[in-house]
Amino acid sequence: MPSSSTAFASIRNIRNAVLIALATIGVAQAGTITIESWRVDDKALWENVIIPAFEQKNPGIQVKFAPTAPTEYDSSLTARLTGGTAGDLIACRPFDVSLSLYNKGHLENLNGKPGMENFPASSKVAWQTDDGKETFCMPVASVIHGFLYNQKIFKELNIQPPKTEAEFFKILDTIKANGKYTPLALGTNDQWESSQIVFTSIGPNYWKGEEGRKALISGKAKFTDPQFVSAFEYEAKLGKYLSKGASSQTYGDSQNLFALGKAAIYPTGSWDIAYFDANKKGFDMGVFAPPVPKAGDKCYISDHNDIGMGVNTKSKNKADAYKFLAWVGSQEFADIYTNKVTGFFSLSNHLITVKDPIAKQMIDWRKSCASTIRLNAQILNRGTPSMENELWNVNAQVLNGKLAPKDAAAKIQTGFAKWYKPQQN
Structure with a gap:
């Protein structure tokens, strides 16, 4: 029969092992973020091009792209947000749908967040309160x-x-x-x-x-x-x-x-x-x-402002969600998204070389025509x-x-x- 000191030592070792295991699990969870979206057509691009580009520069963070069919997205997303099961990052519809989510407390206020400085006021209007004082989604593309x-x-x-x-x-x-x-x-x-x-x-x-x-x-x-x-x-x-x-x-x-x-x-x-x-x-x-x-x-x-990205207020990993969001505001993301998701144009101020000839002609209209x-x-x-x-x-x-x-x-x-x-x- 072991002595009491040996028993306590064993208990302490077991406790430490459990704490280490829990900490390890916590780190694994902290390094994973999920993106909600209606862009089912882009799933392969996100998984094979966009996400790997981010993960390469951010080792330790794993990103999962979890789209829902466009016709079901709004209702199912609202249900998941209400139930606390939605992903960390939310693809945002323009204007009223996302404004409603923000007013219900589902989206973080993004004023002053890294990456937002790369977008002009006209790009942000689709994801702001009516008075323009609060921005709740980062613009992605039009x-x-x-x-x-x-x-x-x-x-x-x-x-x-x-x-x-x-x-x-x-x-x-x-x-x-x-x-x-x-x-x-x-x-x-x-x-x-x-x-x-x-x-x-x-x-x-x-x-x-x-x-x-x-x-x-x-x-x-x-x-x-x-x-x-x-x-x-x-x-x-x-x-x-x-x-x-x-x-x-x-x-x-x-x-x-x-x-x-x-x-x-x-x-x-x-x-x-x-x-x-x-x-x-x-x-x-x-x-x-x-x-x-x-x-x-x-x-x-x-x-037309078509898609943005916001942060779920109930995200369990906001730190990494904000890292991804800051990258969405970068030159690298703007270039990838514009040239891989053909026909969707970055809303940022970054100068992008558009490779598809038809897409290039269309985005060049911005130089001579006023956008609305x-x-x-x-x-x-x-x-x-x-x-x-x-x-x-x-x-x-x-x-x-x-x-x-x-x-x-x-x-x-x-x-x-x-x-x-x-x-x-």
């Missing part, structure tokens, strides 16, 4: 809208990319008169493209981008004003250049129509570049910015009827020739004024 075109068809018909509205309709008439190709690969079955790709792309040249958007928020402008009606009128004229079955044509149908070389022009969001790089058949693409109303007019582009975000993205979607849903429906009807431009503007304005006080004067 998407830009424009028009892809089939260079082979343009050469065959001896036409050039347009710069003005008049030039645009002239080449559309030329394509239509030829009869071999659909002028515009665009359908209205899914509705969202008519609003988020077409209206939000051509409209800023009429309402002068941020000037017009902010005028709606302040109540100084209405949708029934000429600059907004003009955008609907432009859209209505585009309707006659769609396929005969455009009302039943889906987004996927439009992609196929253009990829197979059966359509000359494709109204686009930059996220489509990667799809066509992989799927187009036998032709080179070009791209042009939304044509301005007349020669000499200042140009505006929809350069989607018209209704900030504040204007908070009431009933939902302006987002209304714009989908109204713009699809305008393209289909079922709703006159003035009536479209009146419908949006009436719904807007029902709940938004600055519009009730």
Whole structure:
């Protein structure tokens, strides 16, 4: 039988061993962070390119990318955040969805955090409180809208990319008169493209981008004003250049129509570049910015803040989460993300050499055109009827020739004024 001193020594050794084991487990946990995201399409890029680049410079920190299907992301993320089971880093939707998470205490305040200094004020607006005083997600990337075109068809018909509205309709008439190709690969079955790709792309040249958007928020402008009606009128004229079955044509149908070389022009969001790089058949693409109303007019582009990244307030490893976030604000990340996730453009001030030729042309528009975000993205979607849903429906009807431009503007304005006080004067 061992002596009492030996027994105590054994107990002490066991206790120390347990403490060491617990400490080791703690270190292992402290070195792991999880990223929540809806970007399931990018999973391989995160796991094989982005995360390894960070881990190489930050040995001891392991990063897990755990995306959720886009249609399920918002609800499932909220449930996990509420239940305390969400990841350490949160991919942030722009504006109200993430603002709601912040207001509920799920996202950290990022004011003054390392990396934030590399983003201009315009990049942060999608992830700030309405007064702009608190920022809760670091900007990551935006998407830009424009028009892809089939260079082979343009050469065959001896036409050039347009710069003005008049030039645009002239080449559309030329394509239509030829009869071999659909002028515009665009359908209205899914509705969202008519609003988020077409209206939000051509409209800023009429309402002068941020000037017009902010005028709606302040109540100084209405949708029934000429600059907004003009955008609907432009859209209505585009309707006659769609396929005969455009009302039943889906987004996927439009992609196929253009990829197979059966359509000359494709109204686009930059996220489509990667799809066509992989799927187009036998032709080179070009791209042009939304044509301005007349020669000499200042140009505006929809350069929409799309994705940011925040820190979960209940993260068990905030120290490493902030290290990753600081890296997201770096030149290295901006370069990787812009060139590997083609069509998503860094929102930072870093100078990036964009390698994809179409993506490079689109990001270069920032040098000559003023950037703006989607018209209704900030504040204007908070009431009933939902302006987002209304714009989908109204713009699809305008393209289909079922709703006159003035009536479209009146419908949006009436719904807007029902709940938004600055519009009730």
